[in-house]
Each structure stands twice: as C-alpha cells, then as structure tokens.
Amino acid sequence: MGIVARRGYLVIAAAVAMGGVSCAPESGSAPPNIRVEIPHDPVLTGTVTATGGGELVIDIGLARPVVVALAGIAATDCGAGSREAFDAGVGELAPVDAPVVLVRSGAAVKPGYDLAAFVHIGTVRGVAAEDVGVNEALVQSGRARLDPPLDRGAAAAPVQDQIVAQVAALPSPDREFIGVLAASETEAWQGHIGPIGRCASRQEELDRSRVPAAVVAPTADSLPAAEYPVAPADPAPAAETPVAPNVRIEVTVQRPPRPRPCERIGRC
Known part of the structure; x- marks a missing residue:
C-alpha cells in the first residue's frame, strides 16, 4: 500500500468497516491516533x-x-x-x-x-x-x-x-x-x-571568492614622487690631501783636507 500503509491505517480500517474506502492522508499528516x-x-x-x-x-x-x-x-x-x-x-x-x-x-x-x-x-x-x-x-x-x-x-x-x-x-x-x-x-x-x-x-x-588579493610592495613607478621614499644621497668623499712627489735628497759630506806631514813641521 506504500504511503497508505504508513499514514492511513485507521482511515482504511474505518472505511472497510463502513463498506467503503476513503483517500489516505498525505505523507505529511500525523500518525494514526492509536x-x-x-x-x-x-x-x-x-x-x-x-x-x-x-x-x-x-x-x-x-x-x-x-x-x-x-x-x-x-x-x-x-x-x-x-x-x-x-x-x-x-x-x-x-x-x-x-x-x-x-x-x-x-x-x-x-x-x-x-x-x-x-x-x-x-x-x-x-x-x-x-x-x-x-x-x-x-x-x-x-x-x-x-x-x-x-x-x-x-x-x-x-x-x-x-x-x-x-x-x-x-x-x-x-x-x-x-x-x-x-x-x-x-x-x-x-x-x-x-x-x-x-x-x-x-x-x-x-x-x-573570499581570498584577499595579494599585497604587492610599492615600487618607484607605482607611487607619486612626493610619496615615494627617497634615500638621501651619499655625501661626497672628502678631498684628499695632496701628497708631494717623492724627493730624493743627497747629502755629500766633505772632509777637510788632511795636512801633509811636512806642513805640520813647517818644512814643505
């Protein structure tokens, strides 16, 4: 009887007793009141x-x-x-x-x-x-x-x-x-x-659809010049002290002439 057997138990029984058959309740109806x-x-x-x-x-x-x-x-x-x-x-x-x-x-x-x-x-x-x-x-x-x-x-x-x-x-x-x-x-x-x-x-x-967009680091081309952080230029290197060219100094020491022996005794 399919769904009829599920929900229409009393209805069918009563209908048979009266000599007739009525439609069974739909599947969403309450179970028989027994x-x-x-x-x-x-x-x-x-x-x-x-x-x-x-x-x-x-x-x-x-x-x-x-x-x-x-x-x-x-x-x-x-x-x-x-x-x-x-x-x-x-x-x-x-x-x-x-x-x-x-x-x-x-x-x-x-x-x-x-x-x-x-x-x-x-x-x-x-x-x-x-x-x-x-x-x-x-x-x-x-x-x-x-x-x-x-x-x-x-x-x-x-x-x-x-x-x-x-x-x-x-x-x-x-x-x-x-x-x-x-x-x-x-x-x-x-x-x-x-x-x-x-x-x-x-x-x-x-x-x-709920995954957030990837965060991309800003570049020089993507930010206005006023917003893009510019690092200060490196200071110019200090001027080097000029170094004189190599100078070679030669010192000659002259010894005084040695007196001759005859001069020592005044007989030359």
Whole structure:
C-alpha cells in the first residue's frame, strides 16, 4: 500500500468497516491516533511496511506500525533534486518487507515520529556502529548530511573540532555513530559524490571568492614622487690631501783636507 500503509491505517480500517474506502492522508499528516507503548529496549527488530518523506514505517509487533526517523542525518540542501534523492535512497536501502534492526537514538524524538533510530537491514541484534546501515549508506552516497550539519567553509572551525563538540553533547548510543557518519560525509564531500558534491563545489567557489588579493610592495613607478621614499644621497668623499712627489735628497759630506806631514813641521 506504500504511503497508505504508513499514514492511513485507521482511515482504511474505518472505511472497510463502513463498506467503503476513503483517500489516505498525505505523507505529511500525523500518525494514526492509536496509543502504543514502545518497549524501552535499546535495540528493536521489525519489518518495513512503508516508506515516504524520508522516513520509515516499521512493524515491531505493536497495535500499529511505528514511524521511525533516521537518527543523526537529514537530506542535503544542495539544489534541485536533493530532497527527492534522499527519499528515493531511503526506499532503495530499506524497501518494504525488509527485516530491520533499530538501534534507538538517545536524543529527543522530533514531533510526528514515534522514535529515531540507526537502521540496519537484517535480523541480527548485535549491531556495531561501524556496521554500514541505512543512515551511513545515505551519507556515503552523498544523499544525506549530518544533523546538525557541519560547517565546511574555509573560515569555519576545523571539522574535527566540530565533530568532537557534537559528540560531547550527544547521549549514547548516538555519540558512537556520529564519528562514523562524519567520516562518511567527509569522503562524499571531498569526492564530490551525489547531491552533497554540489554543496562542496559551491563552497569551494565561495571560499575562493573570499581570498584577499595579494599585497604587492610599492615600487618607484607605482607611487607619486612626493610619496615615494627617497634615500638621501651619499655625501661626497672628502678631498684628499695632496701628497708631494717623492724627493730624493743627497747629502755629500766633505772632509777637510788632511795636512801633509811636512806642513805640520813647517818644512814643505
């Protein structure tokens, strides 16, 4: 019955009882007004009975199926077709009649849902955070993002710091799953996979447009003469004291003549 099985449970039942069938409510209407007591078990098993609007309707053995939100993720907002890609991915990964294991989220449940969960296909209850489930597969294919979202702009805080802050604020078991989901989102973002790849391209263009122009040092040609700093000219070298040419002075010493011996005795 598709979406009819999800939202029109009471309407169909009442119509059949009266001998007629009426139109089922749209996918955005409230779940059937049958009060059910959902077990407090951290892990539940069931069968998909309907999908639509990015949510799952799962029979877990109660008076009516429960409406399940996919914990920790949301559809991307990366242009036309993003929401449709998310919804189609949910139906593709968790088709009607598929057996599922629900690891219940510890976070508050949004209005319109019975519970939020990390959904895995199969019947094995021992699910680990590293096992690829519906939530992670949607993120890996670029059809979903983390919720709340990460800011991957160049001016934002480092992505790892944002993840650490999110994990610190989450209850268990959500904190065990968020790191795995964030790693899958990073791979899809960097690989430009699916709709989130369009977001990555748009962010890259935005970051490039915000890069300041390179600062160029001024030159003599780029500044007016009055503004360009001119270093004072080097002072002229001091005049050198002229040096007289080399003068060679020769001194001749003449000895007085020696008297002859005869002159000494006056007999010459």
